[in-house]
Amino acid sequence: MADPKPIFAVTQFTGGIGAKWRDLTVPLPDGVLSFELDTGVIKRGDGVSLYADLPVFFNAKYLQDVANSVQAALDAQTAAAASATVAALHAQQAELGSKVSGTTTDTTQTPLAGMGTIPDGIAVQRVVGQVMAQNTATGDLIVWDISGVAVRRGFGLNPAMPIEPAVTVYYADTDMVGCTLSLTVSNLGLVLTAVGLATTLIAWNGNLIFSGTPASS
Numbered sequence: 001m002a003d004p005k006p007i008f009a010v011t012q013f014t015g016g017i018g019a020k021w022r023d024l025t026v027p028l029p030d031g032v033l034s035f036e037l038d039t040g041v042i043k044r045g046d047g048v049s050l051y052a053d054l055p056v057f058f059n060a061k062y063l064q065d066v067a068n069s070v071q072a073a074l075d076a077q078t079a080a081a082a083s084a085t086v087a088a089l090h091a092q093q094a095e096l097g098s099k100v101s102g103t104t105t106d107t108t109q110t111p112l113a114g115m116g117t118i119p120d121g122i123a124v125q126r127v128v129g130q131v132m133a134q135n136t137a138t139g140d141l142i143v144w145d146i147s148g149v150a151v152r153r154g155f156g157l158n159p160a161m162p163i164e165p166a167v168t169v170y171y172a173d174t175d176m177v178g179c180t181l182s183l184t185v186s187n188l189g190l191v192l193t194a195v196g197l198a199t200t201l202i203a204w205n206g207n208l209i210f211s212g213t214p215a216s217s
Contacts, residue, residue, distance in 0.1 A: 104196030
């Protein structure tokens with residue numbers, strides 16, 4: 001048996017918009033691949049059939065559309081998961097609350113620990129609760145009601161105008177009225193700042209409840 005001879009094939013590949021291909025009045029030569037630049041459709045000539053009658057050999061645009069659709073579905077799932085994570089975080093905050101605390105020994109402004117930051121994806125943050133300051137030597141105390149709203153605008157946070165953060169004295173022993181507490185909005189979240197009394201060790205403690213509204217997607 002003679003050795004098999006190699007077979008060489010040459011395939012032409014040419015492009016044009018679909019309308020031009022469909023205007024052809026002669027068969028596409030056998031082995032010639034046509035590419036519709038506007039649709040991504042590829043056909044292979046058989047030397048007999050008119051272009052319009054040839055089956056689709058490959059559709060690049062269809063595959064790209066499928067890929068885009070799959071990616072869009074994945075992006076939607078990712079966004080939904082992120083939204084669920086944020087919602088779960090704030091549900092946990094609402095259930096457990098957030099403990100804030102600190103100590104002062106003079107009149108230096110001291111941010112209370114435990115406020116945290118507002119997570120990305122939250123458009124509006126609401127906080128309510130109470131904070132107490134107590135003279136560790138005498139037991140005298142002062143208590144504030146806390147209420148505030150922060151709104152995310154652009155990359156930062158702002159107070160919700162005209163609703164300013166409110167800190168209202170609920171109860172105060174006479175010797176503690178010099179203590180002050182303020183609620184402000186930083187670029188990252190709500191901040192409670194305490195100012196105590198000179199040469200006095202004061203313990204600050206409170207419980208806050210947060211609730212957040214996710215940004216519209």
